[in-house]
Amino acid sequence: MFTGLVQGVGRLAARDMRGGDARLRVDVGTLPFERVEPGESISVNGVCLTVVAFDAHAFEADASNETLALTTLGSLRPGALLNLERALRADERLGGHLVSGHVDGVGHVRRIVVDARAQRWTFAAPSPLLRYIAQKGSICVDGVSLTVNAVDAGGFDVALIPHTLAHTAFAGTGEGDGVNLEVDLVARYVERLLTTRDTA
Structure with a gap:
């Protein structure tokens, strides 16, 4: 993990x-x-x-x-x-969110806009994944835990603060580039539990 x-x-x-x-x-x-x-x-x-x-x-x-x-x-x-x-050790702080490293799909960068000292990035996401992406929820993009600011019919927005921009590979990523997406594990398990309950 x-x-x-x-x-x-x-x-x-x-x-x-x-x-x-x-x-x-x-x-x-x-x-x-x-x-x-x-x-x-x-x-x-x-x-x-x-x-x-x-x-x-x-x-x-x-x-x-x-x-x-x-x-x-x-x-x-x-x-x-x-x-x-x-990999996370059992005695370490969980500062982001639980990430498995099992990519759910590939999206791409739709738009990058300067927002004060930060940047607002908009990503396109495969439609089957959108139901797992929620405003103010967590998503992993190219291995980076990010908070979702907004979701629309084609993807989602996040804000990248200066620290994230300076200490990740996003410095080499631009509009149109592909990114690995992993949705929040909790959302997947909740869906599975609800599906199992409805068919039991």
């Missing part, structure tokens, strides 16, 4: 295609990387990946064909900025 609070910004160093899937090499950049272990989970732009090899400056992870097809990791070019977060 993750919190959606980005711990560092790295870069995609290489993507080695291997018969439909890929081995990714990620330069960890500013991510604290002490005591990493093989098999550890790291969120890469909101996608939970498993460390299979590492050195002091980078790690490697395998991305399945499904992961490449259903997230932005299949289209990112080497050098792209990446939001990175190591």
Whole structure:
């Protein structure tokens, strides 16, 4: 599990295609990387990946064909900025919201508008996900926990404060770019409980 609070910004160093899937090499950049272990989970732009090899400056992870097809990791070019977060420990503060690293869909940036010292970003979202997105609820965009300001028939708005803009890969994201979306786990479980109750 993750919190959606980005711990560092790295870069995609290489993507080695291997018969439909890929081995990714990620330069960890500013991510604290002490005591990493093989098999550890790291969120890469909101996608939970498993460390299979590492050195002091980078790690490697395998991305399945499904992961490449259903997230932005299949289209990112080497050098792209990446939001990175190591898995949550049981004794850490939950400052964002519970994030699984299982991407629900890919959206894209529709509009970026300056709003005082912040920026207001509007994202398009796949229509099946919109029922899980609520005003003042939480959503994870490229691994970043954000509060939804508004929702319409095509997507949602968030405000990015200066700290978020300075400490995430959003600095390398622009209008039209794709983003990984994970809706709030609580909304999914509530829907599942209601569906199960109605059919019991």
